[in-house]
Amino acid sequence: MEGGLIYSGKGYINERLAGLTSFVKSMNISLKISLGICVSFFMILVGILLLLSMCKIIEFLKRIATSQHRLAVHNNNGPFKLAPRKFSAREISLATDYFYDGRIIGRGGKGIVYRGVLQDKSAVSIKKFKPDVPSRIVSKIFVNEVTILSQIKHRHIVRLLGYCADLGGETLVCEFINNGTLYEHIHEKTKGSSTLLFQLRMKIAVEISAALEYLHSSSSTSKNISIVHLNVNSKRILLDNNYTARLANFREAKVIPQDQTQGTLQGLPGYLDPESIKSKKLSAKNDVYSFGVVLVELLTSQRAFCDEKPEGQRDLAQFFARSVEEGRWDQILDGKIIKEENLGTAKKVVDLAKSCLGLQNERPSMREVAMKLEVMAWDYSAAKGVAKLNFSPSPKETDELNGSPSNAQLLQVRREHDESFGRAELYGDSSLQNQIIELV
Known part of the structure; x- marks a missing residue:
């Protein structure tokens, strides 16, 4: 080295310039290494995120496939479509304005209910499960409600119109009942018509008892099974503008032997049969007990359970x-x-309610309860000259009786018509009954 110059092998260069060149070269190497590490880390992170997303998508698709597979039942004549219609995710989104909060008409522990409007301008009730509910629970409830509701048809049971199991979550589409719940009319005094008249309360009691009787008896007696609601309460009873009652929400419903089966009762406090809570045995008598509580609500206008009252x-x-x-x-x-x-x-209703709330082996069947309530309603209407509470027979029914019928005759004719109609809807095929049990 001389004069601040150093020999590079190709000639002499300035010493400072040589140092700068060496520094730049080392920096380039460091940058390349750092950039390589960052790119590698980013690619690994993206890969992990894609893998997790794919796992979730696969899990969701499996859930949908399971739901749809379980919704396709095969009888002797080929595929049997349980739900009347399968809606697309787009149809459901448009009907609810993309699940706009202003469309919400009810909230529950596991779902939100929206008022929807279909393309033909008809109003429907759309229930969507909350996103925080585990998928296995959603699938179980969804399949259970579709399976049961699509197999029954009764004038006092909310009708299932269809379902949606596309990406975005399972939803149920039911007819829209526009006058709130029985609970609201009895207990929420802010409603203008919260104080239902006695004859209207009798009418509602008769209608719901008929719905429950239909569920309990709409199975083949040889198979000895019943559809049991297991969640009867005044919040599950919907009223339309004419105060016609509909039983709704079959989330807990089961198809079980008419005697009893093992299971855990779930529902609102005050409505649950204390015997079954202890024994963990479910039967049609659970619905009888819950309906007895509803009768007491109608008589007293008091809530089934109230923490604010003395113990x-x-x-x-x-x-x-x-x-x-x-x-x-x-x-x-x-x-x-x-x-x-x-x-x-x-007083007669008081006695009936008391028997419904008694020990299981002493409780009447829903058929007995429904018959007694109908006779009470008929007798009350006849004695007081009030409206017949929609119990008047059709001209065809009157003609069949060949003359002036008694109340008991009219009730029997109407009952036979209802039962024939209900059984035809539920068991169009002899093998369908067992298939429902297998699905639930």
């Missing part, structure tokens, strides 16, 4: 049973509804 009065069924036992039943009745002119009929 001995929180559970309405227990408080009612004690009051009847002690001869104080008239003191807990709603004085605005139960008056002198209907006190006699109300």
Whole structure:
């Protein structure tokens, strides 16, 4: 080295320039290494995210495939379509304005209900499961409701119109009932018509008892099975503008032997049969108990369970049973509804409700309950000269009786027509009954 110059092998260069060149070369190598590490890390991260997304998509597709496979039942004549219609995700989105919050008409523990409008301008009720509900639970509830609701048809049971199992979550599409729940009309005093008249309450009781009787008896007697709702309460009873009642929400419903089966009761406090809670045995008598609680609600206008009341009065069924036992039943009745002119009929309903809330082996069947309520309603209408509560027979039914029929005759004719209609809808094929049991 001389004069600040160094020999590079190709000639002499400035010493400072040589140092700078060496530094640049080392920096380039470091940058390349750092860039390579960053790119590699980014690619690994993208790969992991893609893998996780693919796993979730595959899981969701499997869930849909399982749901749709279970919704396709094969009988002797080939495929049997359970739901009347399969809606696309686009149809459901458009009907609800893409699940706009302003369309929400109800919220539950596992789902949100929207008021939808289809392309033909018809209003429907659309239930979508909440995103935080585990997929296995969604699939179980979804298939159970579609399986059961699509097999039954009764004037006092909410009708299933279809379903959607596309990407975005399973949804149920049912007929829209536009006048709220029985609970709202009895207990939420902000409603203008919250105080239902006695004869209207009798009408609602008759209609829901008929729906439950249909469920319990709409199976082949040789197979000895029943459809049991297992979640009867005043929030599951919907009313239309004419105050015609519909039983809704079959989330917990099961097809079970008519005697009993193992299972856990789930539902609102105050409506659950205490015997079955302890024994973990389910039967049609669970619905009888829950319906008994609804009868007491109609008589007293009190909630089935209320934390704000003293301990001995929180559970309405227990408080009612004690009051009847002690001869104080008239003191807990709603004085605005139960008056002198209907006190006699109300006492009969009190006795019926008491029997529904009794021990399981002493409770009446829903058929007995429905028959007794219909006779009470007929007798009350005839004695007071009030409206016949939609119990009037059709001209065809009257002609078949060849003359002036008695109340009992009219009830029997209507019952035979209803049962024939219901059984034809539910069991068009002899093998379908077992297929429903296998699906649930």
